[in-house]
Amino acid sequence: MSQFDFLKPKSRQIEFEQFDDRILTFVLERERSFLTCISCGGCTATCSAGNLTSFNIRKIGLSLRRGSINDLSDEIQKCMFCGKCTLVCPRDINIRNVVLLIKKRIAQLESEKTL
Amino acid sequence: MENIISIPFLVGMAYLFIVLIFRCIKWIAGLSKFDKIRLLKSITGRRLFQSIKETFMEALLHRKIFRKNPVLGYMHMSLAFGWFLLIVVGHLETMMAEHSMFVPFHKAVFFRYYESSGDFYLSGFFAFFMDLLLLFVLSGLMFAIVKRFRKKLFGLRRTTRLKSGDKIALTSLWLIFPLRLLAESTSAAVYHNGGFLTSGVGFVIDFIGNPAILYYPLWVAYSLSLGFFFAALPNSRYMHIPTEVVFIFMRNAGIRLKKQNDSYTDVQVFSCSRCGICLDKCQLSVAGIDDSQSVYLLKNIRNKNLSDEKLFNCQMCGRCQIDCPVGIETIELRTVQRIESTRDYNSSYDYLIQEIATKADVVYFAGCMTHLTPRVISSMKKIFATVGEGVWFMDEVKAPCCGRPLMLAGQYEAARKLIENNSRMILDSGAHTLVVSCPICYKVFKEDYKLPDVEVVFHAQYIDALIASGRLMVDAIGLRMVYHDPCELGRGMGMYEAPRRLLGRMGEVVHMKDEKEYAYCCGGSLGNIKITEDERKLLRNQALVAYESYSPDVLVTACPKCKKTFAAGRKMKVLDVVEVVAGAILAEKPQKVENPLAEQDVDALAFAPDMTCNL
Numbered sequence: 001m002s003q004f005d006f007l008k009p010k011s012r013q014i015e016f017e018q019f020d021d022r023i024l025t026f027v028l029e030r031e032r033s034f035l036t037c038i039s040c041g042g043c044t045a046t047c048s049a050g051n052l053t054s055f056n057i058r059k060i061g062l063s064l065r066r067g068s069i070n071d072l073s074d075e076i077q078k079c080m081f082c083g084k085c086t087l088v089c090p091r092d093i094n095i096r097n098v099v100l101l102i103k104k105r106i107a108q109l110e111s112e113k114t115l
Numbered sequence: 116m117e118n119i120i121s122i123p124f125l126v127g128m129a130y131l132f133i134v135l136i137f138r139c140i141k142w143i144a145g146l147s148k149f150d151k152i153r154l155l156k157s158i159t160g161r162r163l164f165q166s167i168k169e170t171f172m173e174a175l176l177h178r179k180i181f182r183k184n185p186v187l188g189y190m191h192m193s194l195a196f197g198w199f200l201l202i203v204v205g206h207l208e209t210m211m212a213e214h215s216m217f218v219p220f221h222k223a224v225f226f227r228y229y230e231s232s233g234d235f236y237l238s239g240f241f242a243f244f245m246d247l248l249l250l251f252v253l254s255g256l257m258f259a260i261v262k263r264f265r266k267k268l269f270g271l272r273r274t275t276r277l278k279s280g281d282k283i284a285l286t287s288l289w290l291i292f293p294l295r296l297l298a299e300s301t302s303a304a305v306y307h308n309g310g311f312l313t314s315g316v317g318f319v320i321d322f323i324g325n326p327a328i329l330y331y332p333l334w335v336a337y338s339l340s341l342g343f344f345f346a347a348l349p350n351s352r353y354m355h356i357p358t359e360v361v362f363i364f365m366r367n368a369g370i371r372l373k374k375q376n377d378s379y380t381d382v383q384v385f386s387c388s389r390c391g392i393c394l395d396k397c398q399l400s401v402a403g404i405d406d407s408q409s410v411y412l413l414k415n416i417r418n419k420n421l422s423d424e425k426l427f428n429c430q431m432c433g434r435c436q437i438d439c440p441v442g443i444e445t446i447e448l449r450t451v452q453r454i455e456s457t458r459d460y461n462s463s464y465d466y467l468i469q470e471i472a473t474k475a476d477v478v479y480f481a482g483c484m485t486h487l488t489p490r491v492i493s494s495m496k497k498i499f500a501t502v503g504e505g506v507w508f509m510d511e512v513k514a515p516c517c518g519r520p521l522m523l524a525g526q527y528e529a530a531r532k533l534i535e536n537n538s539r540m541i542l543d544s545g546a547h548t549l550v551v552s553c554p555i556c557y558k559v560f561k562e563d564y565k566l567p568d569v570e571v572v573f574h575a576q577y578i579d580a581l582i583a584s585g586r587l588m589v590d591a592i593g594l595r596m597v598y599h600d601p602c603e604l605g606r607g608m609g610m611y612e613a614p615r616r617l618l619g620r621m622g623e624v625v626h627m628k629d630e631k632e633y634a635y636c637c638g639g640s641l642g643n644i645k646i647t648e649d650e651r652k653l654l655r656n657q658a659l660v661a662y663e664s665y666s667p668d669v670l671v672t673a674c675p676k677c678k679k680t681f682a683a684g685r686k687m688k689v690l691d692v693v694e695v696v697a698g699a700i701l702a703e704k705p706q707k708v709e710n711p712l713a714e715q716d717v718d719a720l721a722f723a724p725d726m727t728c729n730l
Binding site for chain 1: 423424427457459460462463464466467468483484486487512513514515516520521524526529533639641644645646647648649676679
């Protein structure tokens with residue numbers, strides 16, 4: 001059933017108190033093209049890692065924008081960096097850079113022990 | 116009192132020597148134990164002569180620059196070799212005049228200042244020869260000054276920016292030889308001990324003013340310029356002069372770059388002369404990126420201010436490495452820096468589960484990029500079916516990436532996890548051959564996988580062998596083809612001939628000016644993580660315009676990534692090598708294939724997000 005987890009959606013309530021934009025601002029400062037994402041899911045459809053696990057690059061974008069960085073830190077480790085997502089993106093977003101920046105920022109926050 | 120003028124020179128020289136000895140000790144101490152043994156072996160054995168010869172040819176004669184650009188080569192040679200000869204011949208002259216084998220160093224440098232009577236054996240010859248050498252150096256200096264302000268005359272489009280340490284060193288270097296000429300000329304006017312050049316200039320000085328008054332200040336100025344140059348040298352780009360010698364010795368000893376920084380990286384960094392040849396070769400300048408090229412990378416490592424934006428903004432295509440006159444491994448160096456920079460956030464990929472391998476003779480690994488060019492996969496399948504090969508298509512449904520994109524991003528530890536997983540799968544299958552159709556995968560399979568008894572072959576090699584052994588028959592389809600060398604396959608793996616030989620069986624491969632190791636990058640490289648899509652298009656168009664000028668029927672490449680990038684340019688038909696073969700396969704009874712490209716048009720132009728060709 002893990003393939004069909006969209007059938008049992010989780011709570012859609014967004015807790016604005018828990019909104020943490022430390023990763024989002026870090027990414028946007030360095031990769032402006034992420035602003036143009038339309039969440040089409042093309043990246044997720046072609047993803048090599050997504051083919052092997054429940055990794056979902058579109059959800060990464062969503063978590064990033066919602067500022068729920070706890071969801072990000074485990075999920076982002078699954079990306080294999082192959083670059084297919086960047087190749088199919090209709091908005092020409094440099095997704096590999098977005099992933100690299102998220103990983104870097106998480107490592108920074110972890111070393112500061114503020115994650 | 117007489118010796119006082121040599122004090123600035125001697126102070127600068129002493130400072131330089133102390134710094135150099137200190138640095139050398141630090142570099143050698145920083146090598147690993149095995150590298151130290153290698154270095155020791157190489158300087159005690161026969162390779163010592165090879166190193167000395169190479170030092171002479173490269174550090175003094177600048178043979179490699181000469182081959183690339185004779186004017187630039189002359190400039191470097193006249194300054195380096197001319198100065199070297201001035202020192203050696205000057206020393207001989209002093210030994211001759213003093214009738215002694217041992218003369219103090221400053222005595223030789225300021226010979227014309229100390230030596231008043233010009234009477235000793237061969238004195239006339241020495242005066243003439245020293246003047247000739249000085250003229251030789253001055254001619255090179257003239258070129259250097261012209262180059263700084265009019266670089267286009269030297270075939271260079273750009274040259275490097277200088278920092279303050281460089282400016283001090285550069286100015287004093289430029290002043291040394293004109294001051295030497297003037298100082299020696301005043302000596303010649305006073306003592307009549309000059310050759311044709313110094314006597315002539317001395318005569319003019321005598322005519323204008325009083326050489327006896329100018330004599331002392333000019334010699335002091337000459338000594339000061341020497342002292343300033345030597346003192347500024349360790350903190351300027353001219354540190355490359357002594358470092359290059361160390362670099363040549365270490366390289367010849369068989370020392371190689373590791374997956375982390377050690378003193379060999381330092382030696383390579385300091386060997387960069389910032390000549391700017393890599394700036395000219397770099398395609399990024401087409402897209403207006405001019406702060407991340409190899410020369411700036413080396414400079415930033417040296418100044419410890421390398422930012423991620425610059426480090427990851429490089430196609431890793433290797434065009435700069437081919438032309439580097441010093442032989443710095445720019446791509447490997449950048450990879451090491453990327454590994455260092457991302458060391459804190461490697462992934463573990465714990466989720467990778469061991470899939471069950473299928474027993475087969477041949478394993479085919481398509482790779483992520485090939486999955487985005489389905490026509491390549493179907494062509495491969497067609498060829499496998501035609502020859503009846505027992506093949507297991509390893510990543511048809513599920514398989515991790517080969518690991519090369521991670522390595523290009525510096526995630527070496529993470530890539531090792533994928534490599535382990537894939538290696539186990541391949542070895543379990545019991546295959547003797549692994550066929551890959553992507554150069555990115557090919558490079559990592561060849562270099563980083565340990566697959567005993569499994570031969571890794573690129574699809575062009577594999578198909579060529581099939582045709583050569585008569586298992587596959589192809590028809591001559593008479594196409595005029597331009598072959599684009601993918602960076603990872605050509606400069607990365609040195610495979611230039613196999614795809615050309617294969618294509619030559621079916622049609623004509625057009626010879627081009629920029630091909631093989633000088634081939635363009637398509638612009639799509641996975642090595643660059645910071646470049647925007649619009650900038651990539653500019654790089655791609657540069658290559659496409661060059662290929663278009665040969666008006667081929669079709670542009671052929673051997674890399675799915677290059678194919679996708681070029682196809683999006685919508686300028687000409689783009690095919691992979693294997694597609695050309697699949698379109699030319701002869702069935703059992705030979706029959707003419709009618710227009711084999713007709714059915715492939717759609718795929719070649721299928722993916723084109725930009726509907727306009729912005730040139």
